Amino acid sequence: CRKRFVLKVYVSAKHMTANVVDWNHKRVVASASTVEKSIGDAFELGKSCDKKAAGCVGEVLAMRLKTEEPEIGVGGGVYMDVEKEIEKKSVDTGVEVWAVVDALRKRGVKVFVDNEHGILGAKS
Secondary structure, three states: OOOOEEEEEEEOOOOEEEEEEEOOOOEEEEEEEOOOHHHHOOOOOOOOOOHHHHHHHHHHHHHHHHHHOHHHHOOOOEEEOHHHHHHOOOOOOHHHHHHHHHHHHHOOOOEEEOOHHHHHHHHO
């Protein structure tokens, strides 16, 4: 059975968290969050949910993925339904969600986005 890893991003009024879940075993394999002191302290009060913080969360998550699940960084990848991640909140979190995706990609993690071409038009 081939593993399938799914990226989930949660954004609240104060914090954001990004998890990569092993969908077959329903477990989180790597996570990064502004709730963590080492990440949250890098931002001013009230700024831990913006695009810059999302990029930082994505970078930390990418580094942890390469340690916890090396196969993701070597030909594997994570999947994400961006529309679903953005629509599940009443507030528009699109900028933050895309910042996490972009940071992962810059660190060499493949992110396969459902319907990406249709969504990218809305992003820019």
